[in-house]
Amino acid sequence: xxxxxxxxxxxxxxxxxxxxxxxxxxxxxxxxxxxxxxxxxxxxxxxxxxxxxxxxxxxxxxxxxxxxxxxxxxxxxxxxxxxxxxxxxxxxxxxxxxxxxxxxxxxxxxxxxxxxxxxxxxxxxxxxxxxxxxxxxxxxxxxxxxxxxxxxxxxxxxxxxxxxxxxxxxxxxxxxxxxxxxxxxxxxxxxxxxxxxxxxxxxxxxxxxxxxxxxxxxxxxxxxxxxxxxxxxxxxxxxxxxxxxxxxxxxx
Ligand code: PGA
Numbered sequence: 287x288x289x290x291x292x293x294x295x296x297x298x299x300x301x302x303x304x305x306x307x308x309x310x311x312x313x314x315x316x317x318x319x320x321x322x323x324x325x326x327x328x329x330x331x332x333x334x335x336x337x338x339x340x341x342x343x344x345x346x347x348x349x350x351x352x353x354x355x356x357x358x359x360x361x362x363x364x365x366x367x368x369x370x371x372x373x374x375x376x377x378x379x380x381x382x383x384x385x386x387x388x389x390x391x392x393x394x395x396x397x398x399x400x401x402x403x404x405x406x407x408x409x410x411x412x413x414x415x416x417x418x419x420x421x422x423x424x425x426x427x428x429x430x431x432x433x434x435x436x437x438x439x440x441x442x443x444x445x446x447x448x449x450x451x452x453x454x455x456x457x458x459x460x461x462x463x464x465x466x467x468x469x470x471x472x473x474x475x476x477x478x479x480x481x482x483x484x485x486x487x488x489x490x491x492x493x494x495x496x497x498x499x500x501x502x503x504x505x506x507x508x509x510x511x512x513x514x515x516x517x518x519x520x521x522x523x524x525x526x527x528x529x530x531x532x533x534x535x536x537x538x
Contacts, residue, residue, distance in 0.1 A: 290490050292506075292535045293447060293513035295328040295349060295411060296520025297379060297494075302331050310342050312523035317345030324535040325513070328377050328411075329520070333365055340374020349377030349411065352385055355398035357406075367399075367406035378403045379515075380410045381437050383453045393436025404443035411447045411492070411515065412437050414474075418454035426452070427473050434477055446482075446489040449515040450474060455495025457517060464508050467493055471510035499528035506533045 298306075310329055317327065322345075330349035331339050340348045350373075354364040370378060380403060381396030400410040414433035416426040430450065438448065450470055455461050462470070471491050478486030493505055494515030505511060506529075513533070519525040530536055 288512070290488060290512045292325045292533055293328065293490050293492060294325055294526075294530050294533065295377065295379075295449075295492065295513070295515050296330060296526050297351060297382070297515055297517050298329070298331045298521060299351070299384070299517060300332060301521055302335055304335070304338065306331075306521070307335060307338055307342060309521065309523045309526075310339055310346075313346060313526060314342060314344040316523065316527050320531075320537070321345070322530050322533070322536045325530060325533045327530060330377065330379055333370070333373075336370065336373040336375050343374070347376045348374050349379065350375040350408075351379045351382065353378050353380070353399055353403055353406075353408070355395065355402045357402065367403045367408050371406045371408055375408060377447075378408045378410055379449075380412050381433075382413045383415055383451060383456060393433055396437040397439045400437070401439045401442055404439075407443075409443060409445045409447055411449055413449045413451050413494070413515070415449075415451040415453050415455075415495070418452075421452065421454065427470065430470060430474065431477055434474060435481070438478070438482075440482065444485060444488075446478075446485055447492065448474065448478070448489055449492040449494045451494035451515060457496070459496050461496050461501060461505070464504055467505065467511060468508045471508065475510050497529060499525055499532065502529040502532035 327346035350370040353367040380399040403410040416429040490512040
């Protein structure tokens with residue numbers, strides 16, 4: 287064991303109405319019947335469902351999918367980390383590639399969000415990952431290194447979670463090989479430790495991008511993979527539970 291608590295997080299993205307909270311009830315019931323050992327679980331529904339999800343959360347924590355960098359202000363439509371914490375979130379995803387793409391989020395903005403999250407008592411899950419063109423050009427490691435340097439704040443909460451999500455693997459059914467994931471996670475760990483010391487060495491590094499019940503066992507067993515950020519397969523409790531059960535520490 288590494289001393290790092292494994293974490294499996296589900297990112298519902300812009301899916302989910304009140305009726306879908308039944309999936310979280312099913313998740314809670316299954317986790318009560320079969321506790322997942324040392325594995326920590328987080329569900330990140332859309333912000334409209336956070337309060338209700340938190341009220342039902344048993345055996346898992348609730349996270350948000352984004353936050354604003356400021357605590358309050360004239361920012362129509364945005365939500366601060368403090369608001370999300372009050373609604374019942376304890377985690378927040380920062381800098382998902384879909385936010386980088388849809389909202390022009392930069393590493394600088396993402397670092398500010400991560401600092402705001404930590405200040406509000408939320409654990410940020412900071413996302414990095416290269417595009418297919420960048421991987422094909424042999425630049426994946428360099429791109430991720432730049433994102434880590436820009437998006438991971440030097441200061442902040444002790445609990446640091448980073449998700450490596452190759453953009454080309456998200457929602458496509460494609461994944462890097464176990465060796466490619468091991469290489470990238472090893473690289474990330476070395477860079478974070480060199481820059482941030484024990485806080486970097488102890489960061490939990492999640493893999494995300496087309497994690498499914500069928501490939502979870504192989505991916506979660508990779509060295510330096512401390513868990514997963516799961517999109518599509520987190521929407522149904524049955525699939526999400528199968529991924530959780532595939533972690534080597536589940537049931538331990
Ligand atoms: P996916 O999404 O599992 O549906 O590929 C992962 C993510 O975007 O976090």
